[in-house]
Amino acid sequence: MAIGIKDRAAVIGMGCTKFGERYDSNLEDLLIEAIDECLEDAGVEFNDIDAFWFGTFTSGMAGLAFSNRMKSHYKPVTRLENMCCTGLDSFRNACYGVVAGAYDVVMAIGAEKLKDGGYSGLEVPTEDSDRTLPDLTAPSRFAFVAPAYAHKYGLDMQQMKEVMARIAWKNHKNGALNPKAQYRSEVPMESILKSPMICSPLGVMDCSGVSDGAACAIITRTEDAKKYRKDPMYVKGIQIAAGPAHSEKHQSYDFTTAFETYYAGQAAYREAGITNPREQISLAEVHDCFTPTELIIYEDLQFSERGQGWKDAMNGFFDLDGGLPVNPDGGLKSFGHPIGASGIRMLYESWLQFHGRAGKRQLENPRIGLAQNLGGQPYSCVVGVGIVGNELG
Amino acid sequence: MVGIIGFGAYVPYNRLNRAHIKDTFGAPVPKGEKAVANYDEDSITMGAMAALDCSANLDTKTIDAVYFATTTAPYKEKQSAATIAGVLDTRVDIRTADFCDSLRAASSAILAGVDAARMGLNAMVVAGECRLGYSAGPYENHFGDGAAAFLIGNNNVIAEYIDSCSISVDFHDLWRADNERFVHSWEERFCVNQGYNQFVGESVKGVLKKTGLTPADFSKIVLYGITPRYQGQIAAKLGFAPAQIQDSLYNQVGNTGTANAPMMLAAALEEAKPGDYILLATYGEGSDAIVFKVSDEIANFLPGLGLKGYIENKKASMNYGKYLRWRELIATEPAKRPVQKRSSLPDMYRNRKKNLGFYGVCCKNCGTVQFPPSRICIECRTIDQMEDYRLYGKPARVATFTVDYLAESLDPPTIVAVVDFEGGGRLICYLVDCDPDEVKVGMEVKMSFRHIFTVDSIRTYFWKAVPKL
Incomplete structure (x- = not known):
């Protein structure tokens, strides 16, 4: 019977870029900025990460959008999309990767480059359909x-x-x-x-900003976390x-x-x-x-x-x-x-x-x-x- | 007995006061207003709404043919009548045909409907029109948009077809070539004196001779006219008194082309009494004159909103700039949004009952009405226990709404409403032909068939809400 993952996965490092209109940065820049902070924080090397869950709504397809940029070496990369819930769901799936015992150290990354589109608001990919229902803002x-x-x-x-x-x-x-x-x-x-x-x-002023940015977390099983730091987040x-x-x-x-x-x-x-x-x-x-x-x-x-x-x-x-x-x-x-x-x-x-x-x-x-x-x-x-x-x- | 067994009409909500055209270009203009199809209306949508008005209290499953007359069919190749038949929720084993390219198309369709009725069929004859004249030209002043519809058959006939006379001549006075949007014309005196007066005179005299009736026998002559002036002149010359001439709708609607005489006929029938003779006379490469005699059955016909109702329901505050924008006659700043994706035609085909007939489904297990149709019930999750449930015509109210100033629209702001139907069913949709300051939670609405968008020249049609009158 499922018992949940309470206290079975722990975060050992996190990183987050400055959010905003990052016209100076592409997706690679945003990924490097968040991941560098995260690796330094956790005290691990990029090559120590066993698997990646890469969440993005529109900025790239497949795990390749991540692996091509970060040059990860034939590692598992799952590209995850769950609309605006993409980030937290990437984190959730990464946790399961370590709790299940499939991997020891994993990374969840969420990234989005919205401001290169040239549109105000969100550009939402749509499936083929009769498109009769209103496309509401x-x-x-x-x-x-x-x-x-x-x-x-x-x-x-x-x-x-x-x-x-x-x-x-x-x-x-x-x-x-x-x-x-x-x-x-x-x-x-x-x-x-x-x-x-x-x-x-x-x-x-009741609406949130439209931004570029990336954030990531490195996750291990709880029993391994103390190997990396004394104060992990459970x-x-x-x-x-x-x-x-x-x-x-x-x-x-x-x-x-x-x-x-x-x-x-x-x-x-x-x-x-x-x-x-x-x-x-x-x-x-x-x-x-x-x-x-x-x-x-x-x-x-x-x-x-x-x-x-x-x-x-x-x-x-x-x-x-x-x-x-x-x-x-x-x-x-x-x-x-x-x-x-x-x-x-x-x-x-x-x-x-x-x-x-x-x-x-x-x-x-x-x-x-x-x-x-x-x-x-x-x-x-x-x-x-x-x-x-x-x-x- | 063969004849008209139902009638209806549609006039778009928005009217352009012709004075605004003068404000823009300076030249004198005729008085009155012209009806302007909203940015999401065309001859199909207006025709469909007129056909629904006609059949408001009739069983559309008894319809055996749908004929649509227009000179402004949205497609050159792709029938409009089949779309209207879908909106009417007719059977599929029916005849459909478009009657196009002539201002006489509507009377041709009516005569075809009469022929069908003689064979025992019920024919829905619809005329819809949305023509353009060049800016600052006389036809822009004249033209208005609208539609009318008649069910022609042989049971419960309210206006019996008596006889007709058709004149066909290859007369070239007005024209619009392939790929052209604006109507051209030859010198007006040629059009009127050599064409209109001549052929209308011949057809009217012809039908009087065939029927043995005289002008005095008619309660109304429903006579197409380029303008009221020409209409009055020829009617007088043919021996009809001013009181007999059915108003051309020029001041409230404008000249609606092939739909004009049919709309006037609908207006005449709204006022008709048993025993009245009505003479319909149209024009275009000749003329058709058709005599109807109103029967006692007219008292039993349950009309929809009707021409009068639609004429009264209006907003006349639009300016000329909005008219130009709606007809896409000026280049306006595109929204900073991605290009619209086209509709999938296979999905349109699968969903035709939903999109045209406005069907949802009702779960046989728990009774929950739901839209759009799907196989699994939203309420009880029972699979494949759905029956078709037509939401069109069900009383509906606004549950909540927002006025969206951000959405791309040819008529901002966009009103988005959550519409709840009596008996169940909810749809989040656009609310149009409605003043944003007037919309309220709880207000009654009804559904109106509209053109949603066109991508890759595929026109997507669906339903929007409008205030209930």
Whole structure:
């Protein structure tokens, strides 16, 4: 019977590039930048890595996109794509590689080069189909959430806009303290509230950045980790949930939740032994692609009771100095969102926090970190939830 | 008895006040508004909507033929009538044909429909038109867009076909060559005096002689006219009083080409009483004159929204720039987005019931209605227990929505709505012909057949929501 992988895989090094409009860098540059940091951090050589899980949404096909650039020597490279959940799922599969005993040292890498496309927003590869259903913009898919949430919990749209703006404000405030973030300045509430409308009620300041970047992690079995360092980061649970699009097609769905986040969260909590996430989790990096997404994640991951997330957001519970800091590194909103890299970037914040390397964002005695990575839209998505800790047990 | 057993029409929601053309070019223009097909409408979509209006309360499985008349068929090779038949959800063992290339195409199709009815068939005859005149020219002022449809058969006839007279002459006054978008014409006096007046006169006199009727016997003459002025002149000359002349729709819709007289006929039938004689006279390389006699059955016909309803449902605030953009008459900045991928024709073929008839499925195990159709139930996961379920015509409401200023569109902003159907079924789709300030959660909508995009000259059609009237 499956027992999960709690405390059976450990991270021994991580790396992350600066995210942003990296017009000076190609994919090779981004990979080298993240991997160099990671190898140095772990104290291993590139050739010591037994296998690679390379996650990218659009930047290259097959494992060759990685092996050709990094000149890995006939090693296994799996190219993984799971939309915006690509990063965390690459990490998950890499963990299984060591836990299963197939390999001793593996690397999960997520990378994306979005800014070479010349388009605003995301370029989404599509399958052959009759193409009759609307090709909706990403913000429109998430904009449905805001009026639905406001209506259900009795907020007027002005209040709702303020809740959304508060989330963006917080993430920019955090990102301003992060030297690797795409946007490193605080933004006043008034500017967020007045930002140009993109998809009502989402203004441009309710949307995350479009970025280039890469992030990676080196993983071993827990029993081997201490050979590399005294302070590895242990994987407590990591689960993904892919939805059947029931919400998209059934009138019972009211656009105030992403069931995939709830189910992935429940599975990861079970694996990790988390019974009270609001109390037990020290920090969470969640998929704030648009501000209402972060709001419903609070509730789907049970940081807040249903209908209470907006109050917690407004009273600062998720701020850097709050009860449960959410997106202390700035999140997608401020750190940026190079699709394949984001899930691993989320874990990178726990890595820095556990090692006391988070600079002005440093939290006091963090023990459990959570990453939640979402690909798709609230009514049909694939969500990964990963939980890591700095102690066994 | 053979004749019309149902009628319907469609007029696009947007109207261009001709004054805007004067604002742009300075030259005087006629008064009134012209109906402008939205950027996602064409002669097929308008024809399909008129046919649905006609059959709003009729069983489309009784249709044995679908004839479509237009001079603006979206394809030169690829039938339009078959698409409209799919939208109507007819049987497949029917006749379909396009009647093209002449302003007389619609009356030719009606006569073909009458011939079919004589053989015991029910023929849906549809006319749709979306013509272009050169900018700053008279035809741009004249032309409007619209469609009409008639079901012709021999049961429950509401307007009996009495007789007709057709005149066919190789008369060349208006033309549009292969690959041309704009209508050319010879000098107007030649078109009117040598063509229009001559052939309409011959056909009308011919049918009066055949039937033994006189102008005074008719409640209405439904007479195509290049403009109301020419229409009035020839009608008077033929002995019809002004009150007998069916309004040409020039001021509200414009000259809709081959669909013009059919739309006027639909308007005439909306007002007709049992016993009325109606004379339909068309023009184009000759003329067809057809006499109908309205029967008692007209009281039993349950119309759809009808021409009058569609004319009243309008927005007349569009400016000339928007008209140019919708017809792609000016080069506008392309969106910074990847090139659109074409539709897969095999997938279009497999999904034809969904795409044209707007079918979902209903699970026989748990009763859940779902769209698009699939083999596994979203609710109970039962496999292969689905039955076809037509969502078209089901009352529907907006569950939630967003107004998207980012999406590439010829008419921004784009409204995206989550539409829930009474009885089950949900579709996330575009909401068009709707003021962004008017859309509300809970508002009633209905579905409208639209042109979605064209890539590699493959036109993709599907459904969008519009406010319910």
